[in-house]
Amino acid sequence: xxxxxxxxxxxxxxxxxxxxxxxxxxxxxxxxxxxxxxxxxxxxxxxxxxxxxxxxxxxxxxxxxxxxxxxxxxxxxxxxxxxxxxxxxxxxxxxxxxxxxxxxxxxxxxxxxxxxxxxxxxxxxxxxxxxxxxxxxxxxxxxxxxxxxxxxxxxxxxxxxxxxxxxxxxxxxxxxxxxxxxxxxxxxxxxxxxxxxxxxxxxxxxxxxxxxxxxxxxxxxxxxxxxxxxxxxxxxxxxxxxxxxxxxxxxxxxxxxxxxxxxxxxxxxxxxxxxxxxxxxxxxxxxxxx
Numbered sequence: 001x002x003x004x005x006x007x008x009x010x011x012x013x014x015x016x017x018x019x020x021x022x023x024x025x026x027x028x029x030x031x032x033x034x035x036x037x038x039x040x041x042x043x044x045x046x047x048x049x050x051x052x053x054x055x056x057x058x059x060x061x062x063x064x065x066x067x068x069x070x071x072x073x074x075x076x077x078x079x080x081x082x083x084x085x086x087x088x089x090x091x092x093x094x095x096x097x098x099x100x101x102x103x104x105x106x107x108x109x110x111x112x113x114x115x116x117x118x119x120x121x122x123x124x125x126x127x128x129x130x131x132x133x134x135x136x137x138x139x140x141x142x143x144x145x146x147x148x149x150x151x152x153x154x155x156x157x158x159x160x161x162x163x164x165x166x167x168x169x170x171x172x173x174x175x176x177x178x179x180x181x182x183x184x185x186x187x188x189x190x191x192x193x194x195x196x197x198x199x200x201x202x203x204x205x206x207x208x209x210x211x212x213x214x215x216x217x218x219x220x221x222x223x224x225x226x227x228x229x230x231x232x233x234x235x236x237x238x239x240x241x242x243x244x245x246x247x248x249x250x251x252x253x254x255x256x257x258x259x260x261x262x263x264x265x266x267x268x269x270x271x272x273x274x275x276x277x278x279x280x281x282x283x284x285x286x287x288x289x290x
Contacts (some may be wrong), residue, residue: 001025001031002030002031002267002270003015003018003031003032003033004032004033005032005033005041006041007041008041012043015043015272016050016054018272018274019057020055021274022277023055024278029057029058030051030060031062032062034093045061045076045083046083048061048080049084049085058087061088061089063088063089063090063091064093065092065113065115065116066094070108070110070119070129071129073116074129077120077146080146081144086145086146086147087146087147088147088149089150090117090148090150090173091150092112092113113150113164113168114164114168114170117172117173118171118172120144120146120148121146121171123141123144124145124146124172126140126142127139127140127141148174150165150168150176151176151178152165152177152194152203153179155179155224155225162193165194165197165199169199169201173201174201175201175202175203175204176202176203176204177206178190178203178205178206179206180206180223180269181206181207181226182226182231183228184261187258187263190203191261191262202264203263204263204266204267205265205267206267206269207254207266207267208225208268209248209268209269209280210231210235211243211273212240213232213235215235216232234246234247244276248280248283251268252287255284256287268281
């Protein structure tokens with residue numbers, strides 16, 4: 001399950017209480033974001049640390065590279081090592097509101113997610129950035145031990161996605177989590193294309209429960225996901241209670257279908273709705289081997 005930190009200026013207890021509640025669901029891991037769409041939310045690294053140290057669960061910490069030079073990236077990744085964080089979701093990240101949307105300067109920054117993956121994989125092989133004045137292209141150091149996750153986009157143009165995913169895999173990605181999708185065929189078709197292209201990394205299914213029409217609108221507008229008309233009607237056509245029940249039923253069914261199709265796991269984008277997560281996970285476990 002994926003959670004996100006509170007906005008800056010709010011109490012850490014907001015998220016820590018939710019993580020404590022999620023522990024009862026026995027998740028394989030909890031992923032912690034840097035804040036959607038470039039929003040200002042600090043705390044990702046210490047929250048990741050506490051997921052493991054305080055709550056005894058496995059954290060997957062999102063690392064967005066857009067805002068940092070390669071030198072800053074290395075320093076931050078060393079900080080992750082000190083905190084015992086080993087699982088990284090390597091993304092470029094969205095520009096913060098008001099910042100330019102152009103790609104970072106490739107002389108000083110990682111320009112693409114694959115570049116960030118390559119830098120992390122290099123640290124795993126003991127390659128660190130040279131100091132000013134060094135005559136070598138890298139310094140040798142102790143091998144880090146990061147497991148590197150990347151984002152996958154089942155509904156992106158396949159020609160582009162094949163190129164991007166190929167670059168991430170070649171750079172050293174260990175696994176992928178898909179962007180949200182709403183039909184099992186979207187996932188299975190994507191995995192089939194990925195395998196045909198020769199990419200063997202595990203691909204976890206990313207599923208977003210939608211309980212309100214504004215969730216559907218955001219999925220389509222911000223994430224370009226195709227939401228089936230039947231689900232739209234179920235969410236919009238009744239009371240809030242009926243819409244929530246329709247969402248749970250649809251999500252559990254989708255979890256079952258992708259599990260039966262061989263998905264190594266399901267990653268629920270729960271938007272910190274712990275109660276909803278509990279209802280979905282409970283029913284899904286009754287119906288599948290999740």
